[in-house]
Amino acid sequence: MKRLYIAGHRGMVGGAILRNFEARIADGEEIELVTRTSSELDLTDQQGVRDFMQTEKPDVVILAAAKVGGIHANNTYPADFIYENMMIECNVIHQAFDAGVRRLLQLGSSCIYPKGIPQPMREDALLTGTLEPTNEPYAIAKIAGIKLCESYNRQHGTDYRSVMPTNLYGPGDNFHPENSHVLPALIRRFHEAVQQGCEEVAIWGTGKPMREFLHVNDMAAASLFVLDIDKKTYDANTRPMLSHINVGSGTDISIGDLAQLVAKISGFQGRISFDTSKxxxxxxxxxxxxxxxSMGWTARIGLEEGIAETYRWFLNNRDRFRT
Incomplete structure (x- = not known):
C-alpha cells in the first residue's frame, strides 16, 4: 500500500487533491492518506516537521501548503509571505528527503516569471528578468521551492517534481474582502452589492490587465497527472531545462470582462466603475x-461554468465569510 502525505489538505488546492485520492480509494486503489491540520503540525517548525516525517515515513509527499493572497495582502505582509513560504518549502522538502521520501510534488505559482516577458510564458523564462514588485517576496519563495526540488534531484537522484499553476479558483477559495485573489473578491463584492441594492461596484485598477484562470478541480487533475507519469516522460519534458511544468487553461480574459461575467452570474445589474488609483x-x-x-493533459472546465459553480458554493457556505 502506498502511503501518501498531502501538506495543506484543508486549502483549496490540497482539498481538491484530497478528494481525488479519496475517489481513487473508493474505486479500490490501495492508498493510505496521511494528513495534518496546521494546528496539529506547524510546517514552519523544523523540528516538528522532522519528527512527523521520521514517524510517518510517507512514500509520496504532495506539497500544496502555502501562505497565499492577492495584491493587497502581498503588499501589506511581504515579510510574512517570503518567510513562511520559504520555511514551509525548506522544512517539507528537506525533511521528506531525510526520511527517505523519493517522490514529491510541489505546487508553485505563475508569479515566478519576470514581468514584461513574451506571452504566453514559457517554463524557460524563469530567472530571465525582474519580477513584478507587488508580489516579489512570494515569487522568490516559490522560485526557491523549484530550485530545492531541482537541486535534490541533481545531487541525490530523487524524483521531486514542480507544477506551476496559473490563477486558481473554485470551492474552498478565500473570499476575504482584503486578502483574497481577484476572482473570489469579485464574487463576494458583486454578491454583496446585489444583497445591499447597490447601483455601482468599483473595481481596482483600469480593468485592462489580462488574466488566466483555472478551476481547482482541473488543477488537482493536472497535479495527479504529473505525479503519475513515469520519470522518463517527466524528465524528457523538463530537462535539461528547469524542472517544472506550467499548468493552466491556455486562455485569458481582461479584468473588466471578468467583472462583467461575475456580475452576470451574480445577478448584478448596476454600473461597474474602475478605481485607477489602485x-x-x-x-x-x-x-x-x-x-x-503534449504529454496528454488539457483543462476541461470552462470559465463561466466554473465561476457559476464557485458562486453556488459561496452561497452555500457564505456563513463562513461574514468578516
Missing part, C-alpha cells in the same frame, strides 16, 4: 501550457 499589477499573465498538452 495598481493593475502585470498587464498580462498567460501560461504556455504546450508542454503539458
Amino acid at each position: 495598481p493593475d499589477g502585470t498587464m498580462r499573465k498567460l501560461m504556455d501550457v504546450s508542454r503539458l498538452a
Whole structure:
C-alpha cells in the first residue's frame, strides 16, 4: 500500500487533491492518506516537521501548503509571505528527503516569471528578468521551492517534481474582502452589492490587465497527472531545462470582462466603475501550457461554468465569510 502525505489538505488546492485520492480509494486503489491540520503540525517548525516525517515515513509527499493572497495582502505582509513560504518549502522538502521520501510534488505559482516577458510564458523564462514588485517576496519563495526540488534531484537522484499553476479558483477559495485573489473578491463584492441594492461596484485598477484562470478541480487533475507519469516522460519534458511544468487553461480574459461575467452570474445589474488609483499589477499573465498538452493533459472546465459553480458554493457556505 502506498502511503501518501498531502501538506495543506484543508486549502483549496490540497482539498481538491484530497478528494481525488479519496475517489481513487473508493474505486479500490490501495492508498493510505496521511494528513495534518496546521494546528496539529506547524510546517514552519523544523523540528516538528522532522519528527512527523521520521514517524510517518510517507512514500509520496504532495506539497500544496502555502501562505497565499492577492495584491493587497502581498503588499501589506511581504515579510510574512517570503518567510513562511520559504520555511514551509525548506522544512517539507528537506525533511521528506531525510526520511527517505523519493517522490514529491510541489505546487508553485505563475508569479515566478519576470514581468514584461513574451506571452504566453514559457517554463524557460524563469530567472530571465525582474519580477513584478507587488508580489516579489512570494515569487522568490516559490522560485526557491523549484530550485530545492531541482537541486535534490541533481545531487541525490530523487524524483521531486514542480507544477506551476496559473490563477486558481473554485470551492474552498478565500473570499476575504482584503486578502483574497481577484476572482473570489469579485464574487463576494458583486454578491454583496446585489444583497445591499447597490447601483455601482468599483473595481481596482483600469480593468485592462489580462488574466488566466483555472478551476481547482482541473488543477488537482493536472497535479495527479504529473505525479503519475513515469520519470522518463517527466524528465524528457523538463530537462535539461528547469524542472517544472506550467499548468493552466491556455486562455485569458481582461479584468473588466471578468467583472462583467461575475456580475452576470451574480445577478448584478448596476454600473461597474474602475478605481485607477489602485495598481493593475502585470498587464498580462498567460501560461504556455504546450508542454503539458503534449504529454496528454488539457483543462476541461470552462470559465463561466466554473465561476457559476464557485458562486453556488459561496452561497452555500457564505456563513463562513461574514468578516
